[in-house]
Amino acid sequence: MNTSAHPAHETPVPAAGDDAFSVVRLDTRDADDHASCLQHWKQRYDQLSAGSFNGRFDEYWFGDIQVFRERTNQVIHEVGSSWQGSLTVGVPVEVDGTGSFCGTPCGQDSIVTLTSDDELDYRTPRLHDIVAVTTDTQSFLDYAMRVEHRDLSAEIGKQRVIDATPEQAANLRGFLLTVLTSLEATPGLLRHHQMRKGLEQAIFGSLIAAITPADESARNTPHSRARQLIVGRAREYMSTHIDEPITVADLCTELQVSRRTLQYSFQDILNLNPVSFLRAMRLNGVRRELKRANPGTNHVADIAARWGFWHLSHFAADYKAMFGELPSDTLRQSARIHPASGFPVTV
Numbered sequence: 001m002n003t004s005a006h007p008a009h010e011t012p013v014p015a016a017g018d019d020a021f022s023v024v025r026l027d028t029r030d031a032d033d034h035a036s037c038l039q040h041w042k043q044r045y046d047q048l049s050a051g052s053f054n055g056r057f058d059e060y061w062f063g064d065i066q067v068f069r070e071r072t073n074q075v076i077h078e079v080g081s082s083w084q085g086s087l088t089v090g091v092p093v094e095v096d097g098t099g100s101f102c103g104t105p106c107g108q109d110s111i112v113t114l115t116s117d118d119e120l121d122y123r124t125p126r127l128h129d130i131v132a133v134t135t136d137t138q139s140f141l142d143y144a145m146r147v148e149h150r151d152l153s154a155e156i157g158k159q160r161v162i163d164a165t166p167e168q169a170a171n172l173r174g175f176l177l178t179v180l181t182s183l184e185a186t187p188g189l190l191r192h193h194q195m196r197k198g199l200e201q202a203i204f205g206s207l208i209a210a211i212t213p214a215d216e217s218a219r220n221t222p223h224s225r226a227r228q229l230i231v232g233r234a235r236e237y238m239s240t241h242i243d244e245p246i247t248v249a250d251l252c253t254e255l256q257v258s259r260r261t262l263q264y265s266f267q268d269i270l271n272l273n274p275v276s277f278l279r280a281m282r283l284n285g286v287r288r289e290l291k292r293a294n295p296g297t298n299h300v301a302d303i304a305a306r307w308g309f310w311h312l313s314h315f316a317a318d319y320k321a322m323f324g325e326l327p328s329d330t331l332r333q334s335a336r337i338h339p340a341s342g343f344p345v346t347v
Contacts, residue, residue: 021060021196022059022061023183023187024037024057026056027057028055028056031045031074032045034057037057038057038070039061042081043078043081044078044079045076045078046077047076048077051073053072053074054072055072056070056071057071060180060187063196063200065133065200066086066133066134067131067133067179067180068132068133069131069176071129071130072127073127073128076122076123077122078120079119079120082115082134083134085137085138086116086135088112088133089172090111090131090132090133091130091173091176092110092129092173093173094127094129095129096125096126096127097126098125099124099128100123101121102120103160108169110161110164110169111162111164111169111211112132112162113159116137131176133176135203135204143201144208146249146252147204147248147253147258150208152211155211162211171206176203179310186301186312189301189302189305189310192302194305194306195306195310197247198245198247198309198310205248205249205259227265227269228269230255230257230261230265231269231270234255234274238278242281243285244285245282245306246281246282247278248262248278282309285307286304286319289303289306291330295331295334304327315327
């Protein structure tokens with residue numbers, strides 16, 4: 001892991017010695033220095049309004065996902081480009097007035113996009129706070145086609161500012177801020193592959209929901225018999241992978257159906273959405289592992305991360321709601337099997 005705490009004039013560098021993830025957190029006092037914070041972007045920031053500059057930058061990078069938040073207090077003209085083959089989607093957290101993104105006015109509820117083929121041209125409002133994700137374009141488009149059966153390349157086209165509803169913007173904003181809060185609290189859990197996989201899929205799903213036309217009507221869905229077959233095949237797949245943290249995306253890929261089709265099928269046949277069903281299976285997987293674990297050498301957070309739970313407080317609440325006890329209580333009870341072990345901190 002690389003946790004950067006560089007002076008404002010230094011450029012943060014990628015992680016050394018830990019390829020799983022990197023962290024950059026910086027306070028800046030100069031607009032042009034602030035432009036160098038974002039790893040692997042080529043940018044220049046020119047301050048347009050008068051006054052002392054204050055900025056804050058936070059970034060978490062794992063795999064092909066770069067999640068960042070930047071805050072500035074002056075009108076800035078940003079120009080440059082992102083890293084090759086990337087797509088960026090962002091939404092303001094707080095702005096004072098209206099900005100201009102690639103020639104299009106944007107405000108509090110605007111969702112902005114940028115590809116590596118685009119030239120960044122952004123005049124920010126005086127107070128500007130934005131949270132965004134940059135990811136590999138092809139990975140994201142492949143996910144959208146495989147899981148949602150959506151051609152997002154065609155849907156987004158040349159739009160740099162998406163016509164989203166305030167609700168869509170709020171949902172994306174809230175989700176990405178939750179991601180940053182969770183990663184700030186437990187960045188080391190990104191060392192677990194399933195944690196990174198689950199978080200990447202959650203981010204992709206949130207981005208797709210944010211750029212889905214609000215008036216899109218329900219697409220053709222399978223009839224009842226087909227839905228039964230889909231649920232049956234899904235349960236068969238899950239039963240043969242009972243010790244794996246299966247995701248909705250995994251099921252869509254295996255069954256070659258869209259998330260929407262899977263949703264309707266589970267709701268119709270089991271009166272339960274597939275997300276809830278899979279969460280229950282993963283919670284049971286965590287419980288089995290906690291019951292086998294040695295409290296002196298195992299920790300709840302690591303076991304949860306191995307099962308793809310990236311938000312620990314939500315995980316603990318879901319676990320207690322399901323089983324009537326905290327996951328740390330389950331692990332503590334395994335001390336009967338490992339009497340010489342110590343106890344982890346309650347989660």
